[in-house]
């Protein structure tokens with residue numbers, strides 16, 4: 331029998347009665363593995379599709395290490411948000427900016443109980459906490475790596491940590507592809523070596539790319555290829571993901587959105603591929619027609635699902651909910667996405683057998699890179715001075731999270747539905763051990779599920795350049811989007 335990491339400690343292993351007891355107290359999602367080109371749930375043997383939401387309440391300002399604040403620092407808001415996500419069938423959140431020195435046990439345990447995995451970005455917008463798109467050598471040094479390793483340590487004990495992203499949209503056009511690629515492989519190498527040496531579970535490391543077609547294919551090949559033909563090369567990404575906003579509006583189709591092109595090309599991927607962000611918001615409202623394609627017959631063999639951008643309404647107008655003070659208001663986009671997802675047969679999607687497809691990665695060689703100006707040199711920067719000791723022996727001090735018992739799953743904060751009525755009885759329904767969430771596991775009513783109106787939706791973003799922008803450094807990207 332395969333046991334989840336929570337129960338694999340010797341204490342719980344002593345007697346099965348104790349194990350059963352422990353399971354009723356603190357259930358844990360099964361930690362997933364990458365096998366070939368898929369995520370696989372080792373507890374069931376089934377392949378797994380990501381049904382995700384990007385979670386960065388407050389945008390970049392929601393990350394304030396000096397105030398002890400990041401998206402997973404407040405248990406009350408995590409409980410509220412986890413309950414609302416659980417109702418709509420979310421099984422994964424993506425969290426961008428995290429401080430390894432903050433305690434995340436309550437939030438991680440709440441999302442775990444709700445059957446929701448976490449995709450963790452190891453970088454942040456702060457100086458010294460990310461690889462820069464220009465002159466990347468100025469940002470690649472020991473203290474930077476120490477930050478990323480500390481984030482890895484802080485989240486590695488949680489069974490619901492799905493993967494780490496070594497970078498997000500660091501390459502977003504040809505100028506930024508001139509020098510960055512070898513640095514992305516170097517940081518991937520360092521993270522994977524850190525995990526191999528210091529972390530009990532083999533948690534995968536991926537890269538989240540900008541879906542800018544001029545650089546997308548080279549970025550994918552640069553990250554997935556095998557240096558000297560070695561598939562176990564530590565600098566090879568375990569996963570490739572893309573932030574894609576090409577399916578826009580209710581008239582778009584699988585072909586016109588170019589999702590068909592993406593699917594055709596990524597068929598050849600040697601590693602899992604998924605959407606690390608999607609949800610074009612021009613025009614509004616969003617009807618989420620693309621989710622039918624993403625979880626349909628054509629795409630599920632190639633894409634492991636996707637992450638909707640994003641949970642909270644921020645200036646760029648991509649929210650499913652609005653938060654003002656202590657009150658959360660559900661927006662029309664939440665209702666419409668929930669309605670759309672409720673029409674999908676999750677049980678059959680999440681119980682498929684893996685294809686066990688092994689695709690040999692291309693060999694890393696300069697001719698693999700097609701665009702003139704995209705770095706085609708696979709000689710990687712060496713580990714910066716002082717950092718090898720961290721990779722060998724671990725960071726000091728070592729942040730260490732753990733799943734804890736949540737005594738009360740009832741949401742205390744105020745939640746209003748899209749018509750302004752207060753939602754009552756909202757709570758997280760803790761799942762059984764080895765379960766993860768999908769539609770139907772939490773049946774609490776959250777208001778108007780069948781709305782097809784723009785009520786509560788985005789009103790004022792039509793004139794904005796609405797590309798979600800985590801980092802000001804990514805601004806030049808906007809131009810590419812309309813190219």
Ligand SMILES: *[C@@H]1O[C@H](CO)[C@@H](O)[C@H](O)[C@H]1NC(C)=O
Nearest residue numbers: 431473476477480725726727
């Ligand atoms: C590494 O990061 C931790 C946590 O932020 C910090 O306490 C420590 O001083 C850092 N160590 C180095 C060598 O930079």
Ligand SMILES: *[C@@H]1O[C@H](CO)[C@@H](O)[C@H](O)[C@H]1NC(C)=O
Nearest residue numbers: 580581582583617618619782
């Ligand atoms: C997208 O969904 C909307 C709302 O359900 C529907 O009216 C529209 O016909 C769909 N678009 C396509 C191309 O199927």
Ligand SMILES: *[C@@H]1O[C@H](CO)[C@@H](O)[C@H](O)[C@H]1NC(C)=O
Nearest residue numbers: 512696706707708709710711
């Ligand atoms: C590739 O990069 C390495 C390290 O920066 C450098 O020494 C080498 O000359 C480069 N090779 C080519 C062909 O430019």
Ligand SMILES: *[C@@H]1O[C@H](CO)[C@@H](O)[C@H](O)[C@H]1NC(C)=O
Nearest residue numbers: 777778779780781782783785
């Ligand atoms: C949902 O919203 C739509 C459009 O505003 C409205 O026509 C419908 O009656 C509402 N349904 C419920 C159950 O409130």
